Amino acid sequence: MIIPISYYLVLSGVLFGLGVVAFIFKRNVIAVFMSIELMLNAVNLAFVAFARAHSQLDGLVFVFFVIVVAAAEAAVGLAIVIMMAQNRESLNVERVDQLKF
Amino acid sequence: MIVPAIVFFACALLAVTGAILLILSREPIHSALSLILVMIALAILYLLLGAEFISAIQIIVYAGAVMVLFVFVIMLLNAGVEERTDFSKLAKFVGLPLGFFLLLVVARWLYTSRAGSVIGHGAEAVTQGFSTRALSAELFQQYLFNFEATSILILIAILGALVLARKNP
Numbered sequence: 001m002i003i004p005i006s007y008y009l010v011l012s013g014v015l016f017g018l019g020v021v022a023f024i025f026k027r028n029v030i031a032v033f034m035s036i037e038l039m040l041n042a043v044n045l046a047f048v049a050f051a052r053a054h055s056q057l058d059g060l061v062f063v064f065f066v067i068v069v070a071a072a073e074a075a076v077g078l079a080i081v082i083m084m085a086q087n088r089e090s091l092n093v094e095r096v097d098q099l100k101f
Numbered sequence: 102m103i104v105p106a107i108v109f110f111a112c113a114l115l116a117v118t119g120a121i122l123l124i125l126s127r128e129p130i131h132s133a134l135s136l137i138l139v140m141i142a143l144a145i146l147y148l149l150l151g152a153e154f155i156s157a158i159q160i161i162v163y164a165g166a167v168m169v170l171f172v173f174v175i176m177l178l179n180a181g182v183e184e185r186t187d188f189s190k191l192a193k194f195v196g197l198p199l200g201f202f203l204l205l206v207v208a209r210w211l212y213t214s215r216a217g218s219v220i221g222h223g224a225e226a227v228t229q230g231f232s233t234r235a236l237s238a239e240l241f242q243q244y245l246f247n248f249e250a251t252s253i254l255i256l257i258a259i260l261g262a263l264v265l266a267r268k269n270p
Contacts, residue, residue, distance in 0.1 A: 003109045008146070009211045011113045015139070017204040018120035024200075030129045030175055034136050037167065038120060041143055044159075051231070052150045057239045060231060063155050064240065067162050068251045072258035074167045078174045079265035085178045091129075 008049035015042035029084065029091050033077050040070045108149055116142040129180045133171050140164045154233040 019042060022035035044063045051059025081091070088095055119138035126132050140163045147156035240248060 003105060003149070006212055007109065007113075008150070010208050011116065011146075013204070013208050013211050014117060015120055017200075017207070018117070018124065021200065022120070022124045025124065026132075028129050028132075028180065030171065030178075030180060031123070031132050034123060034129075034132055034171060037163075038123065038136060038139060041140060041163070044155075045143055045146065048147055048150050048152050048155060051152070057231060057236050060152055060155055060236055061240055061244050063152075064158070065247065065251060067158060068255065071162060071167055072254055074170055075258050075262045076265070078170055079262040081174060082178065083265055091178065091180055 005049050005053040009046060012042045012046040012049065015039075015045065027092050027094060029081055029093050029096075030078075032093060033074070033081070037070060037074070040066055105149060108145065112142040112145045112149070115139075116146075127182050129175045130172065133168060133175060136171075137164050137168050140168070152231050154231075154236055 016039050019035045019039035022038065023032055026032050026035060044066055047059045047063045047066070051057065051063075084096060085091055116139045119135040119142065122135035123132045123139070126135065140159060144156045144159040144164070147153075147159060
C-alpha cells in the first residue's frame with residue numbers, strides 16, 4: 001500500500017507545532033536554536049511530500065536551499081550564543097533583556 | 102506490501118517521540134541527541150518518499166555537520182541543567198489551550214482539505230523515485246543563479262561567525 005500524502009502533511013504539521021512549543025517553552029538559548037532546526041525539518045518534510053505528490057523536482061531544490069540556509073544560520077547563531085555566554089555568563093534567554101522595554 | 106506502512110508509522114512515532122523528548126529533557130545534550138533521532142527518522146521518511154539525495158544530505162549535513170556543531174558548542178560552554186522560570190498565568194491558562202487548538206485546527210484542515218485528498222489520490226499513480234541526475238540538472242540549469250547566491254550567503258555567514266567569535270581588543 002502507498003501512504004497518502006496527507007499523512008506526511010499531518011506529521012509535518014505536528015512536528016512544526018512541537019517545534020513552536022519548544023521554541024516558546026525552552027529557556028536555554030541552545031535549545032531554542034534546536035527548536036528552530038526542528039521547525040525547518042518539519043517544513044522540509046512538507047516540501048518533499050508535495051514534490052512527490054506533484055512529481056516535480058522544484059520541491060527538492062527548495063529543500064536543498066533550506067538546508068543551506070539552516071547551516072548558515074546555525075553557524076552565525078552559535079557564534080552569537082558563544083558571545084552571549086562570554087558576556088552574560090548564563091545561557092538563559094530570560095537574562096538577555098537589555099533590549100526589553 | 103504492508104512494509105511501507107509499518108516503516109512510515111514507526112518513523113513517524115520515532116520523530117514525534119524525539120520532538121517530545123526535546124521539549125521535556127532539561128539537559129541541552131539530551132535535547133541535541135533527541136533532535137538527531139528526529140533527523141534520522143526524517144531521513145528514512147525521505148527514502149520512503151523516493152528522495153535519495155535529500156535523504157543523504159539530511160544525514161550528512163544535518164545530523165553530521167549541524168548537530169556536531171551544536172554538540173560541540175554545548176560541550177564548549179559546559180551547558181548544564183536548564184533553569185525553570187515561572188510563566189505568567191495568562192500564558193499558562195489561555196496560551197496553552199489556544200496553541201493546542203491551533204494545532205488541532207491545522208491538522209484537521211490538512212487531513213480533510215480537498216488539496217490533501219486530491220494529492221493523496223494522485224500520489225498513488227507515482228511509483229518511481231526521483232533521480233539524482235534529474236535533480237542536479239534542475240539545480241545547475243534552472244536554479245543556477247540561486248545556487249551561486251547561496252554560495253555568497255555561506256561566505257557571508259562564515260565572515261559573520263568569524264567577526265562574532267573574534268576576541269575583543
